[in-house]
Amino acid sequence: MNLVRDMLAGNRQALARLISKVENRDGEVSKIIAELYPKTGRAQVWGITGPPGAGKSTLVDQLVLQLRAKKKRVAVVAVDPSSPFSGGAVLGDRIRMQRHAGDRGVYIRSLGTRGKRGGLSHATKEVLFILDAAGFDIILVETAGVGQTELDVLNIAQTVVVVLVPESGDSIQVMKAGLMEIADVFAVNKSDRPESDRLVHELKTMVGMQDHDENTWLAPILKTEAHRSVGVDSLLKSIESHQEFTTRSGEKQIKAEEFILNEVTDILSEKLSLSLIKIFESKDGQKILKELYHKKLDPYVAADRFSKIISKS
Amino acid sequence: MNLVRDMLAGNRQALARLISKVENRDGEVSKIIAELYPKTGRAQVWGITGPPGAGKSTLVDQLVLQLRAKKKRVAVVAVDPSSPFSGGAVLGDRIRMQRHAGDRGVYIRSLGTRGKRGGLSHATKEVLFILDAAGFDIILVETAGVGQTELDVLNIAQTVVVVLVPESGDSIQVMKAGLMEIADVFAVNKSDRPESDRLVHELKTMVGMQDHDENTWLAPILKTEAHRSVGVDSLLKSIESHQEFTTRSGEKQIKAEEFILNEVTDILSEKLSLSLIKIFESKDGQKILKELYHKKLDPYVAADRFSKIISKS
Numbered sequence: 092m093n094l095v096r097d098m099l100a101g102n103r104q105a106l107a108r109l110i111s112k113v114e115n116r117d118g119e120v121s122k123i124i125a126e127l128y129p130k131t132g133r134a135q136v137w138g139i140t141g142p143p144g145a146g147k148s149t150l151v152d153q154l155v156l157q158l159r160a161k162k163k164r165v166a167v168v169a170v171d172p173s174s175p176f177s178g179g180a181v182l183g184d185r186i187r188m189q190r191h192a193g194d195r196g197v198y199i200r201s202l203g204t205r206g207k208r209g210g211l212s213h214a215t216k217e218v219l220f221i222l223d224a225a226g227f228d229i230i231l232v233e234t235a236g237v238g239q240t241e242l243d244v245l246n247i248a249q250t251v252v253v254v255l256v257p258e259s260g261d262s263i264q265v266m267k268a269g270l271m272e273i274a275d276v277f278a279v280n281k282s283d284r285p286e287s288d289r290l291v292h293e294l295k296t297m298v299g300m301q302d303h304d305e306n307t308w309l310a311p312i313l314k315t316e317a318h319r320s321v322g323v324d325s326l327l328k329s330i331e332s333h334q335e336f337t338t339r340s341g342e343k344q345i346k347a348e349e350f351i352l353n354e355v356t357d358i359l360s361e362k363l364s365l366s367l368i369k370i371f372e373s374k375d376g377q378k379i380l381k382e383l384y385h386k387k388l389d390p391y392v393a394a395d396r397f398s399k400i401i402s403k404s
Numbered sequence: 405m406n407l408v409r410d411m412l413a414g415n416r417q418a419l420a421r422l423i424s425k426v427e428n429r430d431g432e433v434s435k436i437i438a439e440l441y442p443k444t445g446r447a448q449v450w451g452i453t454g455p456p457g458a459g460k461s462t463l464v465d466q467l468v469l470q471l472r473a474k475k476k477r478v479a480v481v482a483v484d485p486s487s488p489f490s491g492g493a494v495l496g497d498r499i500r501m502q503r504h505a506g507d508r509g510v511y512i513r514s515l516g517t518r519g520k521r522g523g524l525s526h527a528t529k530e531v532l533f534i535l536d537a538a539g540f541d542i543i544l545v546e547t548a549g550v551g552q553t554e555l556d557v558l559n560i561a562q563t564v565v566v567v568l569v570p571e572s573g574d575s576i577q578v579m580k581a582g583l584m585e586i587a588d589v590f591a592v593n594k595s596d597r598p599e600s601d602r603l604v605h606e607l608k609t610m611v612g613m614q615d616h617d618e619n620t621w622l623a624p625i626l627k628t629e630a631h632r633s634v635g636v637d638s639l640l641k642s643i644e645s646h647q648e649f650t651t652r653s654g655e656k657q658i659k660a661e662e663f664i665l666n667e668v669t670d671i672l673s674e675k676l677s678l679s680l681i682k683i684f685e686s687k688d689g690q691k692i693l694k695e696l697y698h699k700k701l702d703p704y705v706a707a708d709r710f711s712k713i714i715s716k717s
Contacts, residue, residue, distance in 0.1 A: 121704040128702040351696055351703060356680055358707040360673055367669055383664055389441040390664060391434040394671040402715045 095126050098225055101195070106225055110200060113217045116210070116361070124217055127224040132347070134223035135334055138248030139233045140241065140273070145254040146280040149317040150326075151233050152190065155197055157327055158229055164196045166227040170215055170234045170244050171203040198227065212243035213357035216350065219247065245273055246353075249346050250333045252326070254278045255294075257286035271301060274310045276329045282314035282322065308336050366401050375400060408439050411538055414508070419538055423513060426530045429523070429674070437530055440537040445660070447536035448647055451561030452546045453554065453586070458567040459593045462630040463639075464546050465503065470640055471542055472509055479540040482514040483528055483547045483557050511540065525556035526670035529663065532560065558586055559666070562659050563646045565589045565639070568607075570599035584614060587623045589642045595627035595635065621649050679714050688713060 094112075097105035113120055139154075141147050151167055158165045191197040202215055215232070222230050232248055234241040245251050253274040277294050279287055294312045303309060311329045315322035337343040370376040379396050382388040388396075407425075410418035426433055452467075454460050464480055471478045504510035515528055528545070535543050545561055547554040558564050566587040590607050592600050607625045616622060624642045628635035650656040683689040692709050695701040701709075 125702040125704055129699045132699070348693070348697060352684060352693070354703045355696070355707050355710060356677065358704055359676060359680065359711060362707070362711070363672055363676055364669065367672065371665060380661070380665070383668070384661060386442045386445070389438040390667045391438055391671055394668050394675070397668060398672060398675070 095123060098221070099130070103195070103198070106198065106221070107200075109221050110202075110218050113221065114202060114214050116214070120217065121358075124220055127220055130224040131220050132223065134219070134227055135229045135250075136219060136248045137229060137231050137330060138245040138251040138273075139231055139254060140235070140245055140251065141254030141278075141280075142256075143235055144258075145256045146317050147233055147235075147254050150254055150278060150280060150315060150323070151231055153317050153320055153323040154231065154327060155191070156320075157323055159191075159194065159196055162196075163228040164226060166197075166222040166225075166230045167199040168215065168218060168222070168230060168232045169199070169201040170211065170232060170241065171201060198222070198225075210361075212247075213354075213361065215244050216247060216354050216357065242273070243353075247350055249337055249343055250275045250330050252276045252278055252330065254280050255290060256281045257284045257290050271297060271310075275308065275333045276326065277310055277312040278315045278322075278326055279312060280315045280317055283316050287314065306340065308333065308340075363401070366404070367397065370397055370400055370404075373400075408436060411534070412443070416508070416511070419511065419534070420513075422534050423515075423531050426534065427515060427527050429527070433530065434671075437533055440533055443537040444533050445536065447532070447540055448542045448563075449532060449561045450542060450544050450643060451558040451564040451586075452544055452567065453548070453558055453564065454567030454591075454593075455569075456548055457571075458569045459630050460546055460548075460567050463567055463591060463593060463628060463636070464544055466630050466633055466636040467544065467640060468504070468510060469633075470636055472504075472507065475509075476541040477509045477539060479510075479535040479538075479543045480512040481528065481531060481535070481543060481545045482512070483524065483545060483554065484514060484516040511535070511538075523674075525560075526667075526674065528557050529560060529667050529670065555586070556666075560663055562650050562656055563588045563643050565591055565643065567591045567593050568603060569594045570597045570603050584610060584623075588621065588646045589639070590623055590625040591628045591635075591639055592625060593628045593630055596629050600627065619653065621646065621653075676714070679717070680710065683710055683713055683717075686713075 094105045094109055098109055109123060111117075112123060139147055139151055148169075155165050155167065191199070200218070202211065202218060219230055219232075232244060234244055251273050253276070255277065257279070277298075279291050279294070281287070282291075291312050291314060298310050298312065301307070301309070311332075313322055313326045313329055315326055317323065334343075337346070371380065376397070379388065379393055383390065383393045407418045407422055411422055422436060424430075425436065452460055452464055461482075468478050468480065504512070513531070515524065515531060532543055532545075545557060547557055564586050566589070568590065570592070590611075592604050592607070594600070595604075604625050604627060611623050611625070614620070614622070624645075626635055626639045626642055628639055630636065647656075650659070684693065689710070692701065692706055696703065696706045
């Protein structure tokens, strides 16, 4: 496949086209992934999430700059499930890329879809395979963290940074459980604001209250002012410590295996959906559906019949 | 099944327990749905969505009151995919129920889950079967409309009301396409605020710009002040007109059939996930996974092998 070869040789247009193919669930996806998969397994995946307005994009840009100074090749994947109420979050890839124009060590791409549920996190996993094979050292996955799709996406990351701002303070109690589950590192951004010490204190209390022993990673809390590059170096160090921790503890390996299990599950779910669409339109399928619509069959019995048709085909 | 019999006889506790079984994906779900499915098909499903703070719950409560005055039995299902950043939206069923205490014609229930993606919209569909069989005339499905799960849920409704407030005005341009796709009726709530006329005007322009002929439903735009019960009767009339329109146009039948197709698809997806979990743990499965982890197989080839194991079992 020429696109894959060109991409591996460093062609950016080939990279962009491969990602589009995965995003659009092109028929060649299985061939692309089959060819690239053996070349994967090197990249670190960092998730960056937080409520809208927390300054995630600015922080991500600062992380990219510092990583570039260390000669790391960095890709940013901004995941935004298009929904009528999240439309405002769509990121301007072009504007963001301009800052790094001419720097072949940076690649920024938004992913979004109005497709079937599950489709976006499946596509995101496969985009990570591509970027990993393309030789990026670190892939930053940026989400607004508001729904199931974003949580699925964050599950992919080895290290998750939750970005908060002092204003988020009031709602922290409510989201406590959820945050503790996903955060490996907290960044309290816009920390020049007066209430930031209170937020840091609250987070420290929350983190300290978890069951833990000497082998537990306790999420550090870093103060940042992304727009003035303050605290970004410490944040970077914390992320790197967490990466070392997950490697040492074996958690990284477990994550890598879960990633693959989820990818296999997604492939089979997608295959199932496509088979069903065909069967629903077939003569046999229409007969079952008619009985179902007329309530002569219930959905579970109908599902069994469809399942048998799929097994035979 | 005693629970089903009791529920059909009007026992509220049995109703609540059946819903919990569906929500928790209890092993008896298929039996419950098989038994109830023939008794479904009568209820109208209305979706109510809009950004947080638009006053959806107050509006829903007002609709419930007016429907009760017309002797309609009403159920409210508030769907809230638990996510770390939406925690604040969890609705207090008990508080909301208190207003209707002793009124057996009203039932209010929140649904939320941290489970696998797709699980929530699957469970919601099955809860609608239960409420429909229980004899509720109208089921209001309330969502905050921020993610894919909520959109899946809204897809279920025959009529979708999008609730906006003057403050949402600025972001309207961005979410235009998405809104037009899902809205059958617009409610501009808190319409005593000064900017509300501008929002109404913008929405009218947007609706008018759609391709349409005499058979197209153009979403009406209603001004409401839910907290003062203003405009709720007109809103109700618009919803009822839309219900008549979908019945006449055949759209209602199409929706009902799509609903069933999605339910069958969800049943098979769930079955696939459960099969995979078992196979991943089996000896054969472990062998395939080992090759996959060591990159001797790619995920698509591995998926094919798992698919064959599933077909044989």
